[in-house]
Amino acid sequence: MLQLSTPLGQVLRTTKEHLEALQTMGISTVEELLLYLPRAHEDLTQMQS
Numbered sequence: 382m383l384q385l386s387t388p389l390g391q392v393l394r395t396t397k398e399h400l401e402a403l404q405t406m407g408i409s410t411v412e413e414l415l416l417y418l419p420r421a422h423e424d425l426t427q428m429q430s
Contacts, residue, residue: 385412 383392388410390400408414 383411385410385415387411389414 389403389408392411393400403409403414406417408417
């Protein structure tokens with residue numbers, strides 16, 4: 382059964398590099414991933430070509 386404390390490496394099918402990138406962001410468990418809120422984002426709705 383999936384627990385909040387489960388390491389992401391056990392539940393995500395991704396590369397080692399991706400897991401390492403998440404760890405540098407302080408995300409290593411399911412709980413940390415669910416609670417992660419980015420501090421900024423790019424608004425791409427007004428893009429012009």
